[in-house]
Amino acid sequence: MQILKSVKEMQEHALELRREGKRVAFVPTMGYLHAGHESLIEEAARRGDSVVVSIFVNPTQFGPSEDFRTYPRDLDHDLAVCERNGVDVAFVPAADEMYPSDYSTFVEEERLSAGMCGVSRPSMFRGVCTVLVQLFNIVFPDVAIFGQKDAQQVAVVRKMVRDLHFKVEVVASPTMREQDGLAMSSRNSYLNEFERGDAAQIYQALLKGKAVPDSGQLSADRVLAEIMHHLRQYRRLRVIYVHVVDKDTLEPLREVKPGKTLVATAVWCDEVRLIDNIEL
Numbered sequence: 001m002q003i004l005k006s007v008k009e010m011q012e013h014a015l016e017l018r019r020e021g022k023r024v025a026f027v028p029t030m031g032y033l034h035a036g037h038e039s040l041i042e043e044a045a046r047r048g049d050s051v052v053v054s055i056f057v058n059p060t061q062f063g064p065s066e067d068f069r070t071y072p073r074d075l076d077h078d079l080a081v082c083e084r085n086g087v088d089v090a091f092v093p094a095a096d097e098m099y100p101s102d103y104s105t106f107v108e109e110e111r112l113s114a115g116m117c118g119v120s121r122p123s124m125f126r127g128v129c130t131v132l133v134q135l136f137n138i139v140f141p142d143v144a145i146f147g148q149k150d151a152q153q154v155a156v157v158r159k160m161v162r163d164l165h166f167k168v169e170v171v172a173s174p175t176m177r178e179q180d181g182l183a184m185s186s187r188n189s190y191l192n193e194f195e196r197g198d199a200a201q202i203y204q205a206l207l208k209g210k211a212v213p214d215s216g217q218l219s220a221d222r223v224l225a226e227i228m229h230h231l232r233q234y235r236r237l238r239v240i241y242v243h244v245v246d247k248d249t250l251e252p253l254r255e256v257k258p259g260k261t262l263v264a265t266a267v268w269c270d271e272v273r274l275i276d277n278i279e280l
């Protein structure tokens with residue numbers, strides 16, 4: 001595995017791969033890799049000849065009061081995970097090369113970013129889009145793999161790719177879950193054992209919501225009521241939002257459209273912000 005740290009080295013390597021006719025599959029990450037990331041890497045290996053993983057905690061997607069400083073980091077572990085999973089290139093850029101002190105260009109998707117997580121984290125998707133445009137222009141991927149756990153991010157990135165004519169296929173890979181259903185996330189490492197127990201109830205609540213259309217009722221309000229009723233039983237959980245939306249446009253739905261509906265939630269578990277979603 002090659003470990004590349006400068007933009008120039010990565011660009012030159014990526015251009016060489018393209019000259020050789022190789023299909024580049026890219027997994028952008030913020031590191032602290034877990035089994036969810038490993039499944040993205042496996043998906044990348046299925047879809048490309050060469051797998052590039054970036055490891056970069058992107059400062060612009062964190063709000064001023066958010067956890068950028070404390071976000072978990074362990075580069076040695078991340079590189080070992082990449083090596084073990086057959087990654088060809090780990091790209092680990094320096095923050096001052098991605099964002100030099102005079103950096104002033106940002107990319108904003110205005111429609112799909114506005115609701116859900118965009119309400120409580122207003123600059124997050126601007127930061128995500130900005131860093132991904134940079135990374136796409138450094139790695140030149142044919143295909144980029146994202147976790148479906150971040151369903152809004154996937155929808156926003158697809159829209160940005162379409163609007164800006166990037167020649168990148170965006171693939172969403174299924175959410176990996178712990179045995180009790182908790183969606184895997186680097187932020188789960190913040191949870192103590194009591195919080196960890198309550199956090200698992202987020203997915204259980206989504207399953208209660210899913211049972212509504214599974215039993216033939218399509219009312220979105222009914223789905224929301226089941227989920228809220230379940231979450232309210234756990235005192236560490238405070239709901240930020242639960243929405244029933246069209247899975248591509250993220251427009252709110254009054255009725256579940258089977259196969260085309262996403263129920264997405266963000267929940268505080270004490271001081272840890274967790275997200276999850278399920279398709280109906």
Ligand code: PAF
Pocket residue numbers: 028029030056058061128131132150153
């Ligand atoms: O999903 C993430 O880990 C980040 O938002 C991403 C896509 C790597 C951009 O920093």
